Amino acid sequence: MYFPYGLSDFGTLRQEGYWYLDRTDRLAALENTGRQLVFLRPRRFGKSLLLSMLEHYYDLNRSEQFDALFGNLAVGQNPTPLRNQFFVLKWDFSLVAAHGEIGDIEAALHQHINDSLRDFVLRYRDRLPEAIVIHPDNALSSWRSTLSVLSQTSHKLYLLIDEYDNFANEVLMAAHPGGQDRYQTLLQGEGLMKTVFKSVKAAAGGMGLDRVFITGVSPVVLSDMTSGYNVGEDIFLRPQFNDLCGFTEGEVAAVLNQLAQEGGEWSADKALATMRTFYNGYRFSEEAEESLYNPTLSLYFFKALATQGKYPRQMLDENLAMDRNKLIYIASLPHGEELLIEALSGDDRVLVPELVQRFGVADVLAAVKDQPFMASLLYFFGILTLAGLNSFNECQMRIPNLVARGLYVERLRERWLPPSGRARELPDAVRALGQQGDLAPLCALIEQSYFAVLSNRDYRWTNELLVKFAFLTLLFDDRLYMAVSELETERGYADLALIVRPDMRRFQALDLLLEFKYLSLKELGMSGARVLQESREALAKRPAVAAKLDEAEAQVRDYGGTLTKRHGLSDLRAFAVVALGVERLVWRVVRGQDTGDDKLSE
Numbered sequence: 001m002y003f004p005y006g007l008s009d010f011g012t013l014r015q016e017g018y019w020y021l022d023r024t025d026r027l028a029a030l031e032n033t034g035r036q037l038v039f040l041r042p043r044r045f046g047k048s049l050l051l052s053m054l055e056h057y058y059d060l061n062r063s064e065q066f067d068a069l070f071g072n073l074a075v076g077q078n079p080t081p082l083r084n085q086f087f088v089l090k091w092d093f094s095l096v097a098a099h100g101e102i103g104d105i106e107a108a109l110h111q112h113i114n115d116s117l118r119d120f121v122l123r124y125r126d127r128l129p130e131a132i133v134i135h136p137d138n139a140l141s142s143w144r145s146t147l148s149v150l151s152q153t154s155h156k157l158y159l160l161i162d163e164y165d166n167f168a169n170e171v172l173m174a175a176h177p178g179g180q181d182r183y184q185t186l187l188q189g190e191g192l193m194k195t196v197f198k199s200v201k202a203a204a205g206g207m208g209l210d211r212v213f214i215t216g217v218s219p220v221v222l223s224d225m226t227s228g229y230n231v232g233e234d235i236f237l238r239p240q241f242n243d244l245c246g247f248t249e250g251e252v253a254a255v256l257n258q259l260a261q262e263g264g265e266w267s268a269d270k271a272l273a274t275m276r277t278f279y280n281g282y283r284f285s286e287e288a289e290e291s292l293y294n295p296t297l298s299l300y301f302f303k304a305l306a307t308q309g310k311y312p313r314q315m316l317d318e319n320l321a322m323d324r325n326k327l328i329y330i331a332s333l334p335h336g337e338e339l340l341i342e343a344l345s346g347d348d349r350v351l352v353p354e355l356v357q358r359f360g361v362a363d364v365l366a367a368v369k370d371q372p373f374m375a376s377l378l379y380f381f382g383i384l385t386l387a388g389l390n391s392f393n394e395c396q397m398r399i400p401n402l403v404a405r406g407l408y409v410e411r412l413r414e415r416w417l418p419p420s421g422r423a424r425e426l427p428d429a430v431r432a433l434g435q436q437g438d439l440a441p442l443c444a445l446i447e448q449s450y451f452a453v454l455s456n457r458d459y460r461w462t463n464e465l466l467v468k469f470a471f472l473t474l475l476f477d478d479r480l481y482m483a484v485s486e487l488e489t490e491r492g493y494a495d496l497a498l499i500v501r502p503d504m505r506r507f508q509a510l511d512l513l514l515e516f517k518y519l520s521l522k523e524l525g526m527s528g529a530r531v532l533q534e535s536r537e538a539l540a541k542r543p544a545v546a547a548k549l550d551e552a553e554a555q556v557r558d559y560g561g562t563l564t565k566r567h568g569l570s571d572l573r574a575f576a577v578v579a580l581g582v583e584r585l586v587w588r589v590v591r592g593q594d595t596g597d598d599k600l601s602e
Helices: 010-015 024-033 047-058 060-070 102-127 139-150 166-173 179-187 192-203 220-225 249-260 268-279 295-308 323-332 336-344 361-365 371-381 402-416 421-436 440-455 465-475 528-533 536-541 543-567
Strands: 036-040 086-092 156-162 209-216 350-352 385-389 395-398 481-489 492-500 511-519 572-580 584-590
Touching: 010 047, 010 060, 024 047, 047 060, 047 086, 047 156, 047 209, 060 102, 086 102, 102 139, 102 166, 102 179, 102 192, 139 156, 139 192, 156 192, 166 179, 166 220, 179 192, 179 220, 192 209, 192 220, 249 268, 249 295, 268 295, 268 402, 268 481, 323 336, 323 371, 323 402, 336 350, 336 371, 336 402, 336 465, 350 371, 371 395, 402 440, 402 465, 421 440, 421 465, 440 465, 440 584, 465 481, 465 492, 465 511, 465 572, 492 543, 511 543, 536 543, 536 584, 543 572, 543 584
Parallel strands: 036 209, 086 156, 156 209, 511 572
Antiparallel strands: 350 395, 385 395, 481 492, 492 511, 572 584
């Protein structure tokens, strides 16, 4: 099996025998939905391949290739009347340079549209009744010339616009001090970008443009274009198009089962469980019945299995690492870091009355961002996803999977433990825990450095949340582990479980389970100075501390038994940890979960 990782040209994919997940059965539904459609999905979610499929299906120049390209696909068995009926023009705004002054950006936009029209002329020159005039400095005039020429033919135009918001968003969020002003010049008033979309709207009003399909990541630009282009139908939240891009679990399982037949030292069932943890979880409609796997990450995983016979070493494809910048942006906003913490806390704690579907430059530039705005932006970036509606008809949102969770953890760790000073001790402390089951070095680092940072944050830390975040952000490592916070078991939710990846069990790494409790100094009846002076052994014997340790141990025993059975573990190392204010940590190593073996106190 040849997997089209990084390939978005439908013709090449089909002609050279690459694996293709058929979505052509949706063409009839798209045609019936509307003539000007807007479809948003996160970066690297298959939008460009979708547009390429549309281009090959509707292009009148490709009618002779129809059987080769679509014959054994769903639409090949039942084509729509519109197949191969259009001139097709494609604009890809990710190719428009966003640097320089406003004049440079406008010139780049004119250049891209003109280049697209020149390519259009070359492809259709035998079907054009007269020459299209390309105006080097005025792409809108070139566009009008194109429409005029096409009006003399029997076919209409289908316009595909890929990454419509790409360069505009780059201009908006650029570090350049004039970036925001340049954005406003492009999109507001009679700016060039707005004028381009006004001309698209006009062309669809009887000037020969019959259909438009627009893709992008976020709706930021849509709001500012509304008066210029208010005819597009947003289909990105409709349940029937939830999986227009993305893979279902059944589709992923089928590929793994087929690959497993080709041999290799891996199990299809375990591979599916790993992919489910790292790549599944996206829902793009409140009414969607099934969550989706990220298609680019799935192809990345499939290709590693097919070509190397093993899982990829890093579960996050670095082509998606740019999403880190989105979290950096959100974390820098007022209360943005709090939103990241709420999302990482689990239990679908991020709530918004309604997903914000359109917000403009004024919203982005406002000094105060509320949670619905930030959460909606993270949804469109693919770093939060829909989890359903609660009993009060609010949208519940969650982090979709472990890859996205890793981006959150990485960002918070960078903010809370800068890469200097005590941060250099972290690798050794993590190694001591992961290889010897020695928690002492990590606890010392948290007590002496990390707690001081976290306690000064302006958050309402409650119960074990503070200590859980300290351990989660320091221990998260998808290179060896499936590190899961609030992992569901048969008897509740484990605070933090680090399960060695199935493909990494040849290395010396322990499976870990940690359960956290918290005691305030007031509850303990001690001052911070006294807590720091007393030994851990003496603190562990205090009745309030011992009770918390017993409570955490009981949960560890329950959860540990479930995890051991679920993953076939032979040596799960489990810990009950109690934070005493933000001064000290006391822990207990729990032996023999669910077996009644003796416990070991530290």
